[in-house]
Amino acid sequence: MHSWLDGLPADAVNLQSRALAYGDGLFETIAVRAGxxxxxxxxxxxxxxxCQRLAIDADQALIADELCRYASALGDGVLKLILVRGDSQRGYAPxxxxxxxxxxxxxxxxxxPAEHAEQGVRLFDCSTRLAQQPLLAGLKHLNRLEQVLARAEWQDSDHAEGLMRDTSGRIIEGVFSNLFLVRGAELLTADLSRSGVAGVMRAALIEQATDAGITLRISDLSLQDLEQADEVFVCNSVYGIWPVRAFASLNxxxxxxxxxxxxxxxxLLDT
Structure with missing residues (x-):
């Protein structure tokens, strides 16, 4: 299916795009089922x-309409929206x-593989650390070099995902997922106010757990928390949830x- 640029089929972008020069924008990766x-x-x-945090003045209603029209034409697949601040000449100032x-x-x-969801996955222990920047924490901005470096750390098929920590050693997330721990009857996930991406499946699960009366705690997580966990899983908006069966010597x-x-x-993904 053709890509769209500003609502019209296109196969190229302006070389003056601030996405190319500075990664100045945001993106969303959206699962599409039955249009x-x-x-x-x-x-x-x-x-x-x-958009509010980066001061990008975008027409949210127009974006929603285009997403729905593109998804209808796509049918089944993954839709990626890239929202760029715009095109401009050299210089940081737009x-x-x-x-x-x-x-x-x-x-x-x-x-x-079906076994990722059925039997669980093994997490790679990434050495790449996430920088702490509260102004950008939680956002799905276009600067994803930390994830690129982390994903390049393993090539084997034994590890389906990697575990990322920040520069202070706190457990934050997977390379392309969010992480949850279960300890007793309590559900835990990392505080993303300093670094990390606040995934939409994470947001949906937090809401669902709260509605279901499940005790939920959002806080700093350490390796000790991981060691004490009874269950561990990762999630994102494309595959849903994968149980974690192993990390380093933990099972x-x-x-x-x-x-x-x-x-x-x-x-949630099917409706």
Missing amino acids: RPSLLGYHLERLALG AAGVAPRRILQGSPLPAY WSPGPLTRKLQAIART
Whole structure:
């Protein structure tokens, strides 16, 4: 399917794009099933927050309309929205009156092995550390070199995901996912106020867990918390939930709360 630029089919961008020069923008990766963008409200909420934080004046209603029209044409797959501050000449300061550019791209749904969801995955211990920058923490901005470096650390098929910590050693997230721990009846996930990406599946699961009366704690997480966990899982907006079965010398089995939330995540992605 053709990519769209500002609502029209296109196969190129302006070389003066601030996305190329500075990574000046945001993106959303959205699962599409039967022509419907999954978790759209959560994606739009995060995008609006990012626009507010980066002072990008984007037409949110127009973006929502284009996402729905593109998803309808795509059918099934993954829709990527790249929102760029705009085009400008050399220099960090954006030119006055520059309009944001909207890029939509479609691709097939990834064919992840079924055992990732059924039996769980092993996490690689990434040495790349996430920088702490509260102004950008939580946002899905275009500067993703930390994740690029982390993902290059392993090439084997034994590890489906990597675990990332920040420069203070706190456990933050996976390379392309968010992390949850279960200890007793309590669900834990990392505080993302200093670094990390606040995933939309993470947001949906936090809301669902709260509605279901599950005790939830968002806080700093350490390796000790991981060692004391009864269950561990990672999540994102494309595959839902993968239980974690191993990290370094630690091992777990998919537990009842992981399975309960996994079923909820499937429903969220399919509706």
